[in-house]
Amino acid sequence: MVKLRKMKLFLNHFFEEFAMSILYTPTTLGPMVLQNRLVMAPMTRSRAPGNIPNALMAEYYAQRGTAGLIITEGTSSSPNGLGYPRIPGIFSAAQIEGWRAISDAVHGKGAKIFMQLMHCGRISHSLNMSVGSRVIAPSAVAAAGEMYTDAYGLKPFPVPDAMNGDDIRVAIIEYANAARNAVAAGFDGVELHAANGYLLEQFIRPNSNLRTDSYGGSLENRARFVLEVVDAVTGAIGRDRVGIRLSPFGVFNDMPLYDQIEEEYAWLAKQLNDAAPVYLHLVDHSSMGAPVVPESMKATFRHTFKGALILSGGYDAQRAESDLASGKCDLVAFGRSFIANPDLVKRWKSGAPLNAPDMGTFYSPGPKGYIDYPVLL
């Protein structure tokens, strides 16, 4: 009897362990093997003076190299795409060299690494750009709000130049070149940032795209730019190396909701399934006060898009386990918890408490609040 009870306890424990282990078990992403299903979400940290990645950044990313996949901070594909102070680029030889040290350091810890390609479009300011660069967007409509500049603090968002046909062609070529540069720098792939109010989303959304040519008006036209970028980038480096991030129901950076938003993003999901990047990454910033992304929207993406689905926003380990177990997604991305806990995987596995993130150092220059969060011994 006692033996039977002991056996039962052992089996319960075994199955509990097994049920809790999805997050930490290795998996695949296209042809790649990931050491677990934890993704470090892309996060701008503004630690790249001169827009060139450096040794401090290599240390930061390597510290977090026990993730399955790291997606870097938004990285500009073009001098015109720089928006915030001290964000890195991937359009010069020095930047490729700087990023190579980072991909090497991360691979040394076992994680794969994708570079997030972020063209800021109108979410920018000339004070944060090099001489000769231009703030460009689908239409000459300034975003409501202000941009931080190192030189003069907060400044209203400028009215961008509406992109002409050549600007559009050049921007697409720049995305493809940036993707090639990322691969040359040793990256496993790139994530196209089509979320959170930056250039690609500025084309998709009707408030920031007032064009009357083939890139504006109907949804098919508004989505043309992003789909052409996806084609150019997958053509340049291969589908297995390209992911895309979207924020249906996102309102960040002056992107108001509108009536047809759910059906428009459902249509986009179909187009992206045809374009077949290796993953689609959905943002839900409701834990940060943004509107909730309805479950129906997430389910539509899950059913329509046959590649890997990453969900993100306000996750802890338990909710991640549950969404993975119920098949809602293949991978889960964690943002702020990875900022504050370089050893997040170890902490969650061992049940240790987490460090709290310090918002005051999210974007400040230097090592404080960047590489000095305590780790378990």
Ligand SMILES: Cc1cc2nc3c(=O)[nH]c(=O)nc-3n(C[C@H](O)[C@H](O)[C@H](O)COP(=O)(O)O)c2cc1C
């Ligand atoms: C400091 C900071 C910087 C961020 N920068 C980016 C970025 O460059 N690109 C992006 O797609 N999302 C960015 N995000 C959003 C995160 O990727 C993530 O979606 C968000 O933090 C919600 O996830 P969490 O609740 O796990 O933190 C940023 C978030 C934070 C806190």
